[in-house]
Amino acid sequence: MSGLLPENVAMLAIDLSYLLVAFLFIMGLKAMSSPVTARRGIVVAGVGMLIGTLMSFLYPGMGNFALMLAAIAIGGGLAWWSGRIVAMTDMPQMIALYNGMGGGAAAAIAAVELLRMTTTDPAGDAHHGPVVTTLAAAGAFIGSVSFSGSLIAFGKLQDLIKRSFRFKGQQLVNLVITAATVAIGAWIVISGHPTLGMVIAFFALALLLGITMTLPIGGADMPVVISLYNALTGLAVAFEGFVLENAAMIIAGIVVGSAGTLLTQLMAKAMNRSLGNVLFSGFGEGPAAAAEGVTGSLKPIEPSDAGIMMAFAQRVIVIPGYGMAVAQAQHKVWELCQLLIDKGVMVRFAIHPVAGRMPGHMNVLLAEAGVPYDLISDLDEINAEFDTTDVALVIGANDVVNPVARTDKSSPIYGMPILNADKAKNVLVIKRGKGAGFSGIENHLFYLDNTRMVYGDAQKVAAELIHAVKAAG
Amino acid sequence: MEGVIALYIVMLAAFTGYEVIARVPVILHTPLMSGSNFVHGIVLVGAMVALGRADTFAEQVIGFIGVVLGAGNAVGGYVVTERMLEMFKSSGQKKKEPA
Numbered sequence: 001m002s003g004l005l006p007e008n009v010a011m012l013a014i015d016l017s018y019l020l021v022a023f024l025f026i027m028g029l030k031a032m033s034s035p036v037t038a039r040r041g042i043v044v045a046g047v048g049m050l051i052g053t054l055m056s057f058l059y060p061g062m063g064n065f066a067l068m069l070a071a072i073a074i075g076g077g078l079a080w081w082s083g084r085i086v087a088m089t090d091m092p093q094m095i096a097l098y099n100g101m102g103g104g105a106a107a108a109i110a111a112v113e114l115l116r117m118t119t120t121d122p123a124g125d126a127h128h129g130p131v132v133t134t135l136a137a138a139g140a141f142i143g144s145v146s147f148s149g150s151l152i153a154f155g156k157l158q159d160l161i162k163r164s165f166r167f168k169g170q171q172l173v174n175l176v177i178t179a180a181t182v183a184i185g186a187w188i189v190i191s192g193h194p195t196l197g198m199v200i201a202f203f204a205l206a207l208l209l210g211i212t213m214t215l216p217i218g219g220a221d222m223p224v225v226i227s228l229y230n231a232l233t234g235l236a237v238a239f240e241g242f243v244l245e246n247a248a249m250i251i252a253g254i255v256v257g258s259a260g261t262l263l264t265q266l267m268a269k270a271m272n273r274s275l276g277n278v279l280f281s282g283f284g285e286g287p288a289a290a291a292e293g294v295t296g297s298l299k300p301i302e303p304s305d306a307g308i309m310m311a312f313a314q315r316v317i318v319i320p321g322y323g324m325a326v327a328q329a330q331h332k333v334w335e336l337c338q339l340l341i342d343k344g345v346m347v348r349f350a351i352h353p354v355a356g357r358m359p360g361h362m363n364v365l366l367a368e369a370g371v372p373y374d375l376i377s378d379l380d381e382i383n384a385e386f387d388t389t390d391v392a393l394v395i396g397a398n399d400v401v402n403p404v405a406r407t408d409k410s411s412p413i414y415g416m417p418i419l420n421a422d423k424a425k426n427v428l429v430i431k432r433g434k435g436a437g438f439s440g441i442e443n444h445l446f447y448l449d450n451t452r453m454v455y456g457d458a459q460k461v462a463a464e465l466i467h468a469v470k471a472a473g
Numbered sequence: 474m475e476g477v478i479a480l481y482i483v484m485l486a487a488f489t490g491y492e493v494i495a496r497v498p499v500i501l502h503t504p505l506m507s508g509s510n511f512v513h514g515i516v517l518v519g520a521m522v523a524l525g526r527a528d529t530f531a532e533q534v535i536g537f538i539g540v541v542l543g544a545g546n547a548v549g550g551y552v553v554t555e556r557m558l559e560m561f562k563s564s565g566q567k568k569k570e571p572a
Contacts, residue, residue: 025512026489032508033497038558042508046551049514053547056518062525064533071524071537072517075544083552088560094553095507098514102546105516108539112523112532119529131476230510237516238486242479244519250479251486252515258490259509263502353499360502367500367560374563378499 007060017055018248024048025252029259035373052248075101088368089325092226092358093157099230100150103143106236107203110140113243114188114199130189132243137185139239141206146232148210153225156214157357165215171280174212181205213279220322220399222357224267224278231260263359270353270379272405272416301452303461306428307468309452310336313390313426315346317382319419320362321355323396323432324458330369332462333395337371339469348385349376350419352400383420392424394445396431396458402443411441427451430461504561507554514547 005013028045031037053072057065079098086094113136117128128136155161184202188194217225238253240246268275310316318337324330337347349371351362366376386392394401401421404411421427422445429446431453445451454461490509497505520543524536 021515025515026493029490029493029505029508029512032505032558033493033501035498035501035561035563038501038504038561039555042504042511042551042554042558045508045512046555049511049517049547049551052515052518053521056521059522059525062522064524064527064536067533067537068521068524068540071540072521072544075541076548079545079547079549080552083549083556086553088557091503091507091553091557094549095503095510098546098549098553099510101542101549102510102513102516105520105539105543105546108535108542109516109519109523111535112527112539115529115532115535227506230506230513233516234509234513237513237519238483240516240519244522246519246522247482248515249519250482252512254483254486255490255493256509256513258487259494260490260506262491262494263506266502351499353502358503359506360499360504363500364503364557364560367557367562370560370562372563373500373561376500 005058010058010060014055014058015247017051018246021048021052021248022251024051026255029255087328088330088365089328090158091364092222092356092361093154095358096150096153096157096226096229099226099233100147100154103146103150103229103233103236106143106233106240107140107147107206109240109244110136110143111199111203114140114194114202115196117188117192118194118196118199128243130192133189133192135239135242137188137202139236139243140203141181141185142232142239143236144203144206145210145213146229146236148207149214149225150210150229150233152211152214153217153222153229156217157222161215170212170216174209174280177205177209177212181209217278220354220357221271221278223354223359223361224264224271224275226358227260227264227267228275228279231257231264234258234260267354267359270417272413296447296449298446298453299451301428301454303454303456303464304468304471306452306454307465308472309426309428310340310345310391310393310465311343311469311472313340313345315385315389316340316348316391316393317386317389317421317424318347318349319392319394319397319401319421320349320351320366321395321397321400322357322361323398323430325356325361325365325396327396327432327458327460329395329458329462330365332459332466334366334369334371336462336466336469339466343469347375348382350382351376351378352397352419353379355397355400379417379419386420386423389424390426392421392427394421394427394429394431395462398431398443399441401445402441404441404444407444413441421445422448422451425450428454430454430456430458432457500561504554504557507550507557511547511550511554514543514550517543517547519543
């Protein structure tokens with residue numbers, strides 16, 4: 001076996017470069033945790049990735065270089081192209097897709113290792129012991145679930161899969177598939193010399209589990225799901241890192257795994273639900289929440305009048321939701337706000353942690369439109385300010401401003417922290433139609449005396465509001 | 474790798490990941506998630522080794538798929554994260570460079 005360098009020199013160089021890679025990744029992530037240094041952070045991490053990839057060509061005893069370069073060109077080229085052209089509103093599904101690819105790659109590594117075990121002599125040197133085999137199988141399991149699950153999440157967010165599939169006993173089915181996968185995995189480890197059929201069944205079941213687990217999960221729970229699969233892919237990568245004795249993969253995988261777990265918990269907490277509740281119980285499966293207790297009526301208002309109301313306000317808080325993303329209204333909304341700011345109105349944006357389809361979805365869209373991040377506040381910062389606000393403008397958000405989360409103990413969203421839009425002197429709600437939100441719960445905010453509804457596509461309404469504000473002089 | 478040493482690495486890396494994310498403002502949740510999504514693209518390196526050592530046709534096919542997927546994770550993760558972070562600017566920065 002010959003490489004470019006003597007074997008021991010090459011291994012030392014690779015190991016040292018992986019140390020540098022781990023350092024650069026952690027520094028990069030650290031820098032990404034502040035808006036000021038964030039841009040530098042991804043570049044630092046990118047340099048790490050480049051170094052790690054280049055150095056890995058030096059591994060002793062490798063062949064198939066032409067295939068390798070072709071594969072990198074295909075995968076990297078397609079990802080580069082798709083990542084460049086994707087609209088900011090479609091970011092959640094792209095992240096799900098790239099994440100799924102990582103899980104699939106981890107599963108592929110495990111597949112090669114487990115396949116080799118079907119042909120090699122169990123007593124030979126090339127054969128893995130039970131510990132390494134267990135790690136390989138665990139990584140294969142998690143990676144496969146993350147792969148197929150992320151693809152389903154992608155399909156749902158891309159509207160390729162239009163509805164949530166639920167049937168009776170779904171949890172039981174998932175449980176059976178999980179148990180069967182684990183059993184076959186254990187069989188592979190214990191036998192030490194699996195048959196091809198066992199390996200294929202193992203992967204097929206793990207992939208199936210990712211599909212059946214993700215299909216019933218609804219759109220508004222996607223922030224939690226995407227974040228969870230991100231953490232799972234990290235874990236799978238770390239497990240395969242053990243198998244390949246690759247320190248960079250172990251460190252990067254575990255860092256992502258733990259960071260992703262924390263982020264997933266934050267998301268679940270922002271919805272006042274446990275992770276298990278998101279994964280295993282379709283939302284609103286209980287008795288459908290009726291509109292009981294709603295007093296008052298929906299009071300529509302013309303955009304022209306709404307514009308005047310905002311033009312003469314002193315303080316306005318904008319609350320964007322998924323509806324703004326669907327209508328791609330972020331640019332018009334910012335144009336409207338700039339007009340108001342020029343008139344001397346104090347404008348802020350309030351963002352709920354689970355607004356949209358991924359953590360921080362709204363922040364990204366507003367940033368794309370050019371909204372400076374110091375105008376954007378999250379729940380804890382801004383909730384006290386609604387009392388002194390003249391107009392709260394709700395754009396395509398629903399459950400995150402529903403006051404029943406504070407008041408109605410029987411409501412499925414009771415206890416979820418919400419933005420207190422109802423405390424503002426006036427509330428304007430831009431909404432496409434009269435239907436209830438994702439959860440199917442009537443929003444009491446819409447019926448309040450100080451609330452006016454502006455029906456229509458968020459982008460069109462924003463344009464009309466701009467017109468009205470301009471006309472107001 | 475020594476088993477116990479590996480456990481040390483896991484423990485320290487887990488704390489690092491937790492600490493790095495623990496105090497991040499909500500506005501950076503997306504870029505940070507997509508940034509960590511990019512970081513696990515290091516799986517590309519493992520996939521390269523798996524393909525490089527593949528002997529049989531089946532191993533080559535699976536290894537090839539692994540490298541395609543790993544490269545997609547790394548490159549795609551980088552491109553979208555960079556695009557998103559590029560947009561984050563404070564009002565001070567905005568005035569300096571009117572876009």
